[in-house]
Amino acid sequence: MNEPLLDKLPVGICLVNESYEIVYLNAFFLDRMPSDLREVALGKPLADVFPEQIKFLKRRIKSVFVLKHPSFSYWEQRPHIFPFKSSRPITGEETQMVQNMEIVPHKDSETQQQYACILIQDVTAQASYFKAQTQLAEQLKEEHEAQRKLIRKLDRAQSQLIQAEKMASTGQLAAGIAHEINNPMGFVTANLNTLEQYAQNLLETCEATKKLFASHAPERLEDLEALFEATHVELIEEDMGALLQESKDGLDRVSEIVSTLRSFAEEPQHAWSYLNLQETASQLVQLISTQFKKPKYKVSCQPEQLKWYCETASFKQALTNLMMNAAQSIEDSGLVMLDIKQTQSGVAIKIVDTGCGIKETNLKRVFEPFFTTRPEGKGQGLGLSVAYSAIEKHKGKLVINSREGKGTVIEVRLPRLQEDDDTTANESASTAPSESL
Amino acid sequence: MNDVIALSEDQRDALQELMNISMGQAANSLAHLIETKIGISIPNITAVTPTGLYELVSHNQQSYYTRQSFMGDIHGEVMSILTQSGLEEVAELLEYEQPLSDNDIKETILELSNILAGACLAGLSEQLELATNLQMPTLFAPQKSDFSQYDWQHSLVMEVKFDIQVSSFTMRVVFCLDDASLTKLKSTIDELLG
Numbered sequence: 001m002n003e004p005l006l007d008k009l010p011v012g013i014c015l016v017n018e019s020y021e022i023v024y025l026n027a028f029f030l031d032r033m034p035s036d037l038r039e040v041a042l043g044k045p046l047a048d049v050f051p052e053q054i055k056f057l058k059r060r061i062k063s064v065f066v067l068k069h070p071s072f073s074y075w076e077q078r079p080h081i082f083p084f085k086s087s088r089p090i091t092g093e094e095t096q097m098v099q100n101m102e103i104v105p106h107k108d109s110e111t112q113q114q115y116a117c118i119l120i121q122d123v124t125a126q127a128s129y130f131k132a133q134t135q136l137a138e139q140l141k142e143e144h145e146a147q148r149k150l151i152r153k154l155d156r157a158q159s160q161l162i163q164a165e166k167m168a169s170t171g172q173l174a175a176g177i178a179h180e181i182n183n184p185m186g187f188v189t190a191n192l193n194t195l196e197q198y199a200q201n202l203l204e205t206c207e208a209t210k211k212l213f214a215s216h217a218p219e220r221l222e223d224l225e226a227l228f229e230a231t232h233v234e235l236i237e238e239d240m241g242a243l244l245q246e247s248k249d250g251l252d253r254v255s256e257i258v259s260t261l262r263s264f265a266e267e268p269q270h271a272w273s274y275l276n277l278q279e280t281a282s283q284l285v286q287l288i289s290t291q292f293k294k295p296k297y298k299v300s301c302q303p304e305q306l307k308w309y310c311e312t313a314s315f316k317q318a319l320t321n322l323m324m325n326a327a328q329s330i331e332d333s334g335l336v337m338l339d340i341k342q343t344q345s346g347v348a349i350k351i352v353d354t355g356c357g358i359k360e361t362n363l364k365r366v367f368e369p370f371f372t373t374r375p376e377g378k379g380q381g382l383g384l385s386v387a388y389s390a391i392e393k394h395k396g397k398l399v400i401n402s403r404e405g406k407g408t409v410i411e412v413r414l415p416r417l418q419e420d421d422d423t424t425a426n427e428s429a430s431t432a433p434s435e436s437l
Numbered sequence: 438m439n440d441v442i443a444l445s446e447d448q449r450d451a452l453q454e455l456m457n458i459s460m461g462q463a464a465n466s467l468a469h470l471i472e473t474k475i476g477i478s479i480p481n482i483t484a485v486t487p488t489g490l491y492e493l494v495s496h497n498q499q500s501y502y503t504r505q506s507f508m509g510d511i512h513g514e515v516m517s518i519l520t521q522s523g524l525e526e527v528a529e530l531l532e533y534e535q536p537l538s539d540n541d542i543k544e545t546i547l548e549l550s551n552i553l554a555g556a557c558l559a560g561l562s563e564q565l566e567l568a569t570n571l572q573m574p575t576l577f578a579p580q581k582s583d584f585s586q587y588d589w590q591h592s593l594v595m596e597v598k599f600d601i602q603v604s605s606f607t608m609r610v611v612f613c614l615d616d617a618s619l620t621k622l623k624s625t626i627d628e629l630l631g
Contacts, residue, residue: 055532059531059532062470063470063548063552066469066470067466067470067552067556067559069555069556069559069571070551070555071548071551072547072551072574073544074544074547074575076540076543077540077541077543077544077547078544100573102573
């Protein structure tokens with residue numbers, strides 16, 4: 001062997017014979033050994049010089065002798081096979097050398113003796129670089145994840161903001177319109193009542209005139225009747241009642257629309273108090289079932305007689321609207337379920353129906369005021385937006401899940417509010433006992 | 438199929454026989470080392486495209502993978518696919534102490550791959566009188582590699598399966614050669630065939 005050349009190699013070489021005794025060490029290997037071992041290592045059993053890893057080394061050397069091909073060990077699994085110091089005692093961060101090992105079979109061409117040649121490579125720098133890279137990658141991944149979460153949060157916040165903005169601006173508009181309509185509505189209603197009275201008087205006058213003619217001038221009665229016929233007095237009498245009633249119904253509808261608009265738009269000065277949710281729910285179902293007879297209704301409340309602190313009028317309005325929608329969605333037969341459950345942080349109200357469901361494209365728009373899929377005159381499209389703003393006032397959340405043709409699930413989650421909470425502080429909390437519908 | 442990898446029937450038979458012998462030797466060496474019985478399958482020699490290779494190596498989800506390159510008269514890579522089941526028993530045969538740490542498992546995988554791939558390659562090289570050197574094995578994740586980006590269209594693969602009979606452990610070794618090595622291999626086989 002060309003020993004001076006081997007001493008120049010940047011690789012540690014240790015030659016072991018078949019009895020596991022050290023027969024050669026090159027300079028790289030010797031330099032890194034503890035000084036007390038350097039002098040005595042040659043000729044000694046490997047087990048005496050490096051007792052820590054001897055079990056592993058023997059196993060690998062045996063495999064090399066048996067199989068006659070190299071065996072490898074990689075720093076990631078076993079970084080410090082030999083107790084070598086780092087090659088940078090002054091500026092290095094590592095104190096121990098990180099090693100890759102290769103054991104190759106070697107046959108002496110003269111003596112035919114078998115040897116195992118242990119080659120040690122110093123990979124301390126690569127290893128610490130690799131570790132730093134791994135750490136950096138880990139850090140990047142974490143930051144990336146955090147950013148993604150933040151973006152999702154931002155997205156949600158933005159869509160909530162858009163929704164709130166929409167509701168607010170339409171609310172103001174609605175309040176203005178409601179006010180403007182109320183004025184003419186006032187005098188139209190009053191005038192219509194007066195007109196009804198006038199018309200009644202006129203008709204009565206006609207009738208009285210006829211009687212007067214019959215008793216005092218029967219010979220002219222025919223003329224009078226001819227005149228009445230020519231001016232269709234009989235027809236007027238028949239038709240007028242219906243015309244007036246229809247107009248009054250129309251006015252009622254307008255005023256109903258206006259008052260719903262106002263309850264949606266204006267901050268009502270209703271009182272906050274404890275509401276018995278179970279009682280409210282059963283009364284609500286009773287009311288709705290008289291109007292919508294087709295669905296079956298099911299109500300549950302846990303715990304029973306749960307009392308909830310809320311702004312009762314708007315809260316009930318919201319529940320009513322949601323239940324009405326559910327009931328209306330059922331055309332022939334189906335189920336409407338109202339489930340109220342107290343949770344750790346508040347109350348969860350679920351309204352489930354097996355009705356016609358909501359188209360996916362419409363789902364985004366259901367909270368928009370005036371958005372409706374019902375035929376003209378059958379719905380104002382305010383129910384859900386009123387419910388939404390009422391739930392929002394209670395700091396709650398309203399979530400809709402729906403599949404067309406299958407049904408709809410609406411979940412309302414309300415946090416527990418205290419009487420001295422900010423939202424309710426400026427409202428005079430009613431001292432009245434719990435009320436219901 | 439590319440001309441380079443088209444083997445004649447004689448060449449294929451000869452190669453299969455050579456593989457058979459070297460695999461047998463590999464199994465014997467390992468059996469001797471860990472003192473247990475080892476079964477081997479008949480070597481399967483096929484030509485594959487990169488996606489075909491992916492399918493060949495990755496059809497079992499519950500596996501570990503390693504790759505190892507070899508140089509010398511012929512160049513190529515060996516991929517080993519080791520089942521996860523039964524590995525603990527094999528580690529015990531290799532004198533690892535239970536319970537196995539994550540590093541013990543990795544070391545066992547690398548060591549097993551090295552022993553079997555090394556024995557196969559040594560056997561084959563010896564039969565063909567070619568000099569080869571096996572490099573260090575590394576762990577490999579075929580799922581994370583894009584096989585379709587590989588810079589070759591066809592390759593010859595030789596596949597063999599080992600079963601270690603005391604456990605449910607099986608391991609497949611797949612040899613892939615580059616074009617130049619294939620030409621060399623063919624001419625060597627032709628010389629042997631006379």
